[in-house]
Amino acid sequence: MVRSKLIGKQAGTAFLFLLPGLLLIGFVYLIPIINVIGLSLSKGVGENQTFAGLTNYQVILKDRLFQSAFLNNVKLLVIVPILTLGALIFASILYDRIRGWRIYQTVIFIPVVLAIAAMGITFGQLLQFKGLVNEFLRSIQLGFLTRDWLGDQNIALWTVGGVIIWKELGFGTILFLARLMSVEQDLFDAAKVDGASWWQRLWNVSIPQLVHVIEFYAILLVVTVFSFVFDYILILTNGGPNNSTIVGEFFIYKFGFIYNRFNIASTVAVLYLVVGIILMIVRYQIVKRIEE
Amino acid sequence: MSRKLIDQSKGVVFGVFKQGIMLLMVLTSLLPVYFIIVTALKEKTEYVFNKWGLPALPTLQNFLTLLEGEKIFRWLLNSTLISVSSVILCVMISSFMAYAFTRYTFPGKSFLFTLITSLLVLSPVVLVIPLFRTMVAINLHNTYLSVIIVYVGVMIPISTYLLTSFFRSIPQAIIDASIVDGCTEFQIYKNIMMPLSMPAVITTILTNWLYIWNEILISLVFLQNDSLRTLMSGLALFKGKYTTDIPLTMSGVAVAIIPTLIIYLIGQRYFVRGLTTGAVK
Numbered sequence A: 001m002v003r004s005k006l007i008g009k010q011a012g013t014a015f016l017f018l019l020p021g022l023l024l025i026g027f028v029y030l031i032p033i034i035n036v037i038g039l040s041l042s043k044g045v046g047e048n049q050t051f052a053g054l055t056n057y058q059v060i061l062k063d064r065l066f067q068s069a070f071l072n073n074v075k076l077l078v079i080v081p082i083l084t085l086g087a088l089i090f091a092s093i094l095y096d097r098i099r100g101w102r103i104y105q106t107v108i109f110i111p112v113v114l115a116i117a118a119m120g121i122t123f124g125q126l127l128q129f130k131g132l133v134n135e136f137l138r139s140i141q142l143g144f145l146t147r148d149w150l151g152d153q154n155i156a157l158w159t160v161g162g163v164i165i166w167k168e169l170g171f172g173t174i175l176f177l178a179r180l181m182s183v184e185q186d187l188f189d190a191a192k193v194d195g196a197s198w199w200q201r202l203w204n205v206s207i208p209q210l211v212h213v214i215e216f217y218a219i220l221l222v223v224t225v226f227s228f229v230f231d232y233i234l235i236l237t238n239g240g241p242n243n244s245t246i247v248g249e250f251f252i253y254k255f256g257f258i259y260n261r262f263n264i265a266s267t268v269a270v271l272y273l274v275v276g277i278i279l280m281i282v283r284y285q286i287v288k289r290i291e292e
Numbered sequence B: 001m002s003r004k005l006i007d008q009s010k011g012v013v014f015g016v017f018k019q020g021i022m023l024l025m026v027l028t029s030l031l032p033v034y035f036i037i038v039t040a041l042k043e044k045t046e047y048v049f050n051k052w053g054l055p056a057l058p059t060l061q062n063f064l065t066l067l068e069g070e071k072i073f074r075w076l077l078n079s080t081l082i083s084v085s086s087v088i089l090c091v092m093i094s095s096f097m098a099y100a101f102t103r104y105t106f107p108g109k110s111f112l113f114t115l116i117t118s119l120l121v122l123s124p125v126v127l128v129i130p131l132f133r134t135m136v137a138i139n140l141h142n143t144y145l146s147v148i149i150v151y152v153g154v155m156i157p158i159s160t161y162l163l164t165s166f167f168r169s170i171p172q173a174i175i176d177a178s179i180v181d182g183c184t185e186f187q188i189y190k191n192i193m194m195p196l197s198m199p200a201v202i203t204t205i206l207t208n209w210l211y212i213w214n215e216i217l218i219s220l221v222f223l224q225n226d227s228l229r230t231l232m233s234g235l236a237l238f239k240g241k242y243t244t245d246i247p248l249t250m251s252g253v254a255v256a257i258i259p260t261l262i263i264y265l266i267g268q269r270y271f272v273r274g275l276t277t278g279a280v281k
Helices: A002-040 A055-062 A064-076 A079-095 A101-113 A116-126 A132-139 A156-181 A185-193 A198-227 A230-236 A248-258 A262-291 B003-040 B044-049 B061-069 B072-103 B109-121 B125-137 B144-167 B172-180 B185-196 B198-214 B217-222 B231-241 B246-276
Strands: none
Touching (some): A002 A262, A002 B072, A002 B109, A064 A198, A079 A101, A079 A156, A079 A198, A101 A156, A116 A156, A116 A230, A116 B246, A156 A198, A156 B003, A198 A262, A230 A248, A248 A262, A248 B125, A262 B109, B003 B246, B061 B072, B072 B109, B072 B231, B072 B246, B125 B217, B144 B198, B144 B217, B185 B198, B198 B231, B231 B246
């Protein structure tokens, strides 16, 4: 009796502290989610809004542009293994505390903090056909590698992937390094005494110790690919050339705010919301394992 | 040669190899930043024949042109105003939430915590159409307040997560002592929890600031009046207009990234902690 009263009183105070946050979450997440589902099941907006069942979904799932947008998200997943492996190697090198490792650590994180808008404009310049990347390639006798990096529809998406790798590598490296530094040094010393090579230590000591963090980083990258590549696409290619770099987020933006087709855009938004919720659940499972 | 000597020379080669890889990494990381800075300091005419090198005659002319001709100063002001007020509000509201999650037991607590902190996975793009329609309906579009509300809402999940994980590490004994001293709940929050959690609060401030300062989509959609734009969304549009004057464009880019670079170099450890909390225990 006393206990339940205590919990009741606690719940009351807790509620007061939670209230402002809950109101904002409701306004920014809950209501929009309900509305976006409503829009996806309708034709027209506002006063002209009429229930249309699943028609929009039938249209969108057969839509070529939507299919290629989704496929482009899937293709960009190629950055997940590349970044994971790259970050592992860089973190292991830094963990050896080679000369200057603190400076390297500072520098490698710089791309992570720089604005995508600013860096996208810069990379847009560097990667032009007459840009400096091609000029550099010619100057080191690799002229046959020159490409119109962002203007050729066969490679533009991979170029965008490259820029994402440039930006994200430092985060993974620092994440893995922070975890490695909390591992018992004895484990590495023992492996050294047993004559394990650098690669063997990476494979047999570091990776098993890092396994949860690797999972965490990988799921974060999958989330990035499906939910946070809009800025790169907007600045680097604007979805082009020939829609070859369109992704889900950009599709939603274009149909919603350029073509004013709110219902179609909302339908795609709901589909990506579903992807987001699945990723949310997977991420939760991983975080829970780290906490245990 | 003895086995030991071979091993040693192998070690030296591998050491050089590791240094080589790291130097390459430094070059690739910094090259775009170098390009921005040297180009911003060049005359348009110099850039034509000297694209890579340091400017022969460094000039601040591009920055002066920016200041008079463009709205960049206004945008810088908008960005500062919006970031500062969003960050303050978000840290306040999130620290209330974190306090509730740390101090009290109530039904559904862990479910609510998981739900709220998981929202950070969702792309703002999926929310932006209905949000925009709501803002238009309540006549808030094209106001600072519209973006501030959205930024605070979007940043609550990560901020609550960061603060809660720190609050939980504060010893219960300190709180118990302050209850004995007759502190009210709000006093415990204000005089005990927040001051003891300064590192986490700074981390949260910087994480928020970084996201908001760099954000494009939300500001692009909600602030469609040219004089209300933030620096980043202004830059995104600016890009299309001045593709021929690259030094001028790069001076705009420089204005956008220099505050971030300075803050990063000063508060490096807080940034790193903010982005790695949760993954490293």
